[in-house]
Amino acid sequence: MASVKGTKQYSMKVVPHRPGRRLLQLFILLLVVGCAVCGAYFFGFWQASGGNLPSFNDKERLTAELIEARAEADKLRQQVANLSMASEVDQMASEEVRSEVIELRQQIASLEADISFYRGLMAPGESSSGLALGDITLRPIGTQGRYRFKFVVQQIATNHQVLNGNLNVELVGHREGEQTRLPLYQLSSDYDSADIKLRFKYFQNVEGELTLPDGFEAQSLELTARSSGDDSQRVERSYSWLASEPQ
Incomplete structure (x- = not known):
């Protein structure tokens, strides 16, 4: 074979072709790298746990x-x-x-x-006889300004006879700075007249419900009872407004 002048010549060597050997070398390399990574992980975990691996x-x-x-x-x-x-x-x-x-x-x-x-x-006492006004009951119910009331009109006598007459009730207070008097029938639907009829032998209860107007400040209740007949009598009594508003 002729040689070209000026070109370096290399000697040729024939080696057998083995493709499986290259794959084996690559697998071994990957195995070594994997072991190194695992070893580094466990070493770091060991250090983080103070040198003691959990059992x-x-x-x-x-x-x-x-x-x-x-x-x-x-x-x-x-x-x-x-x-x-x-x-x-x-x-x-x-x-x-x-x-x-x-x-x-x-x-x-x-x-x-x-x-x-x-x-x-x-x-009855010696000095007391005839028509009389007893105590009253005034109790708040339901909403603010609504009350249940009871007035007692009685006859004090040793020999009781049927008594006829009427009762007037007025609520006294202030509204917008002025004194105001309101009859009971304007505050209660239980009565439609200022004169409440009385007819009893021993006593009579006058009761019902009333509602105070807005802005009205109650002070007292004034009751006036009158008996009819030949020996008629008139009795008046004022009661302080002691009822408390509902809690």
Whole structure:
């Protein structure tokens, strides 16, 4: 074979063709790299855990502690719910007891007034006789400004006869800075006239409901009772407005 002048000649060598060997070398290289990565990961985890790798027993212990902590949290939540409910029940019970006490006091006061009233009927004093006005009852109900009332007109005598007459009731107060007098029939739908008819032998209750006008400040109730007949009488009495607004 002729050679070209000026060109360096290389010797040629024939080697067998083995493609599987290259694949084996590549696999070994990847295996070495993978082992190096895994070793670096576990080494870093070992350092982060203080040189102690968690064991299977440690995992069980941590799982048990987690379950116990969750159970304790549920228990505390239930205790808080129970305490909250107990507080609400105690408050409701306290309100009920308070309402019962107020109601019992009102009943006692009403009974004492009735006892005094019947004593006056059965055993009148020497200086008292004829037509008389007893105590009144005025109690707030429902919405603000609405009241239940009861007036007692009685006959004080040792020998009771049927008494006829009438009763006038006026509410005295202030509205817009001026004194105002309002008859009962303008405040109550239970009566349609200023004169309330009376007819009784021992006593008569005059009762119903009234509603105060807006802006009206009540001060007193003035009652005037008159009996008819030959021995007619006129009795007047003023009562302070002591009713409280509903709570």
